[in-house]
Amino acid sequence: MQYKDFQKTKEPKRPLLKNCARAFFVGGIICVIGQAISVFYMYFFDFTEQTVGNPTVATLIFITMLLTGLGYYDRLAQFAGAGSAVPVTGFGNAVISAAIEHRTEGFVQGVGGNMFKLAGSVILFGVFSAFVIALIKTIITYLGGAA
Structure with a gap:
């Protein structure tokens, strides 16, 4: 109990409101950039609102990977906190941070083996969820056609 009280006196105060404001604004700016990319694809490449999502997400991920490789995204993440981690840019x-961290171990065992440690579970969950939804839709369609 005494240690907790001592620890509280020595622990620096976190600027909670300031951190929340940073996360909110940086996350919002990332979303505005994503919307601008969507509008760009719809205007110049004739995508529809239903089909523009995939190229927009791929572009945002590519830009994030490029900025991470150049060392800029880490500075943004230090400033913004969760505001840069929550959108698809996180x-x-x-993915790219793990690849950069393990590049000295070689391309196969280092980069390839470690790149999807964190992201692999996300990809696996997405693929499995899509399979389950497609299976449910197929069963419903089959039962609806048989009746």
């Missing part, structure tokens, strides 16, 4: 950063 996924791109997680």
